[in-house]
Amino acid sequence: YANRTIGVDKNVWVEFTQLAADYKAVNLGQGFPDFSPPQFVQDAFCKAVSGGPQMHQYTRAFGHPRLVKSLAKFFSRVVGHEIDPFEDVLVTVGAYQALFCAFQALIDDGDEVIIVEPFFDCYQPMVLMAGGTAVYVPLRPVNGGSTVLSSGDWVLSAEELASKITPRTKAIVINTPNNPLGKVYKVEELQMIADLCIKHDLLCFSDEVYEWLTYDGAKHVKIASLPGMWERTITVGSAGKTFSATGWKVGWAISSGKLIKHMKIIHQNSVYHCATAAQEAVSHGFDREYELFGTPESYFQQLPATLHRKRQKLASCLRSVGLQPVMPEGGYFMITDISSVNVDLNDESTKNESYDFRFVKWLIKEKGLATIPVSAFFSPEHSKEFDKYIRFCFVKEKQKQWKKAKVIKQLE
Numbered sequence: 497y498a499n500r501t502i503g504v505d506k507n508v509w510v511e512f513t514q515l516a517a518d519y520k521a522v523n524l525g526q527g528f529p530d531f532s533p534p535q536f537v538q539d540a541f542c543k544a545v546s547g548g549p550q551m552h553q554y555t556r557a558f559g560h561p562r563l564v565k566s567l568a569k570f571f572s573r574v575v576g577h578e579i580d581p582f583e584d585v586l587v588t589v590g591a592y593q594a595l596f597c598a599f600q601a602l603i604d605d606g607d608e609v610i611i612v613e614p615f616f617d618c619y620q621p622m623v624l625m626a627g628g629t630a631v632y633v634p635l636r637p638v639n640g641g642s643t644v645l646s647s648g649d650w651v652l653s654a655e656e657l658a659s660k661i662t663p664r665t666k667a668i669v670i671n672t673p674n675n676p677l678g679k680v681y682k683v684e685e686l687q688m689i690a691d692l693c694i695k696h697d698l699l700c701f702s703d704e705v706y707e708w709l710t711y712d713g714a715k716h717v718k719i720a721s722l723p724g725m726w727e728r729t730i731t732v733g734s735a736g737k738t739f740s741a742t743g744w745k746v747g748w749a750i751s752s753g754k755l756i757k758h759m760k761i762i763h764q765n766s767v768y769h770c771a772t773a774a775q776e777a778v779s780h781g782f783d784r785e786y787e788l789f790g791t792p793e794s795y796f797q798q799l800p801a802t803l804h805r806k807r808q809k810l811a812s813c814l815r816s817v818g819l820q821p822v823m824p825e826g827g828y829f830m831i832t833d834i835s836s837v838n839v840d841l842n843d844e845s846t847k848n849e850s851y852d853f854r855f856v857k858w859l860i861k862e863k864g865l866a867t868i869p870v871s872a873f874f875s876p877e878h879s880k881e882f883d884k885y886i887r888f889c890f891v892k893e894k895q896k897q898w899k900k901a902k903v904i905k906q907l908e
């Protein structure tokens with residue numbers, strides 16, 4: 497085997513998705529909707545697969561022409577920059593592959609990459625596999641967490657971030673809305689990060705897969721739209737999250753063609769191209785949303801409205817058993833502090849693991865409820881400080897919510 501496989505073998509999704517299945521637990525762990533995508537994209541998919549031979553064959557390597565045009569048209573308006581569909585967009589197998597291409601194409605041996613914690617776990621192995629070194633800076637709860645009620649109370653210290661920058665720093669990775677916390681970065685926070693990127697000539701990898709899911713007036717801002725950031729930001733998106741179709745695995749990276757062209761090289765020599773019919777369907781989805789943008793019929797209005805109700809429901813379930821949720825401003829996850837729950841974690845097989853991993857294993861095995869331990873989203877050096885939280889996914893149907901409420905009651 498190759499050395500690059502060493503040290504990146506553990507994966508929280510592989511482990512906990514399997515465990516949830518083994519114990520037939522109610523799965524509020526892995527983040528995916530348990531309902532179908534909206535009818536208009538389902539119809540577009542069906543139409544695509546019955547629409548003639550070309551929909552079943554290869555399409556353009558860097559993105560189906562119809563899709564890159566739809567993405568460019570849609571996001572030019574959002575980002576305030578004219579996006580060239582053939583130069584500035586790369587369609588990938590989910591946001592995962594967009595991230596992978598970004599790290600492989602733009603990070604060299606010995607480069608340092610600053611990752612803001614908590615972070616979607618794959619950034620770390622991807623930096624390592626590219627030969628880089630991950631450097632971490634955590635969002636921290638104000639007042640040490642005692643009064644924290646919202647993900648907005650977790651903040652990034654400008655001084656701490658600046659102190660991590662060295663001559664070897666190549667990029668800063670952010671994720672807004674954040675998984676697992678739900679933080680939606682405010683424009684001032686993004687401006688602080690942008691100022692550092694510009695001052696030190698750094699790239700910014702901005703993972704925005706939950707961009708349409710914001711609540712209570714929180715506004716998602718693209719860091720690429722700030723002055724001086726377009727040409728240094730790779731913005732990553734996902735049709736899986738955008739249209740509740742995670743199994744289609746359509747994602748994209750949008751940036752200046754000067755950066756995208758290097759990512760295309762990784763893509764053409766690995767995946768080469770993505771499923772044609774799924775891209776066609778996503779393209780129709782974006783065209784519809786372009787027309788309905790900002791109206792109540794837009795799925796980008798309807799999905800967050802539905803999720804807002806689910807978020808309230810989950811929060812009250814948690815409160816009813818004495819758990820204090822950190823209310824997410826965006827995304828479809830909610831974390832809660834479990835240090836007040838009195839359980840005897842005496843399972844010998846997990847005794848060397850962190851508290852939250854042990855707790856979640858107990859919850860799955862003994863209570864039939866799967867969640868995700870939050871320390872999985874922190875670096876080894878900071879995970880000890882953040883090992884008393886678990887993450888719930890609330891993009892789930894009502895019936896499950898009730899079932900879950902019952903399961904949560906068993907915590908009492």
Ligand code: PMP
Pocket residue numbers: 527589590591592593616671675703705733734735736737742745746747
């Ligand atoms: N980034 C974040 C923050 C995520 O939560 C996910 C989860 N799916 C991804 C990237 C990967 O997205 P995809 O399913 O489109 O590969």
Ligand code: GLN
Pocket residue numbers: 509525526527528675
């Ligand atoms: N992004 C989803 C989550 O955070 C799914 C992750 C995965 O399946 N690898 O739960």
